[in-house]
Amino acid sequence: MLYPNVLQARRQLQSGWRWPHFSVAELACRCGGRFCGGRYWHDPVFLDGLETMRAHIGGPLVLNSGHRCPGWNAAVGGxxxxxxxxxxxxIQIGQHDRHRLLDGAIDAGFTGLGLARNFLHVDRRARPARWYYPGSEKLWTL
Ligand SMILES: [Zn+2]
Known part of the structure; x- marks a missing residue:
């Protein structure tokens, strides 16, 4: 479900928020008001997946990007x-073992897996897909 901005999402979701390690702000659009007011797409199953993944890794997951409004998606070359x-x-790879992170994503039920040098893209889609971003192939052994 789409919320037009972070404040509205927080207001409407705070009472039932059950994902202690993730926040609306982290997953909202980061265009900074250039194209939207910080749109947020709420998907409980997606958030459950992030918590499962975090539990698998046993440490914090830092998100580089979550929802993007159309303008921001185009601006960042999405x-x-x-x-x-x-x-x-x-998800930033940072100090994590990239293959443990990938195992965690699979374990959490993510079916769209984008393998990059510095991050792992995760999403949920009907037809599973896995891809490399340019220059990352040698870092991932599958
Ligand atoms: Zn935006």
């Missing part, structure tokens, strides 16, 4: 049909 226009997350 695919026109990017799942970020609904809900997806680009």
């Amino acid at each position: 695919a026109p049909l990017s799942q970020h226009k609904e809900v997806a997350a680009d």
